[in-house]
Amino acid sequence: MTERHRPSTQDEDERRAGERPQGDSLRRVPLSRILGADREVVIEFNGADYRLRITRNQKLILTK
Numbered sequence: 001m002t003e004r005h006r007p008s009t010q011d012e013d014e015r016r017a018g019e020r021p022q023g024d025s026l027r028r029v030p031l032s033r034i035l036g037a038d039r040e041v042v043i044e045f046n047g048a049d050y051r052l053r054i055t056r057n058q059k060l061i062l063t064k
Contacts, residue, residue, distance in 0.1 A: 031060070 031054075035041055040053030043062075052062050 034052070035054070040051055043050045043052055048064060050062055050064050052060070055061055
């Protein structure tokens with residue numbers, strides 16, 4: 001019998017935030033840690049505002 005994959009909970013995602021899988025040189029951060037319960041957030045970078053949002057089609061968009 002095969003084991004079924006269960007979705008991660010937000011607590012598990014936050015616990016693993018910042019962990020790097022073996023062989024992966026980039027830090028992984030769950031989107032829930034950035035957005036919380038919201039669907040968009042403004043990110044300030046070099047004096048400019050960027051909007052990171054989830055669309056109705058579940059796409060991730062970053063705009064200036």
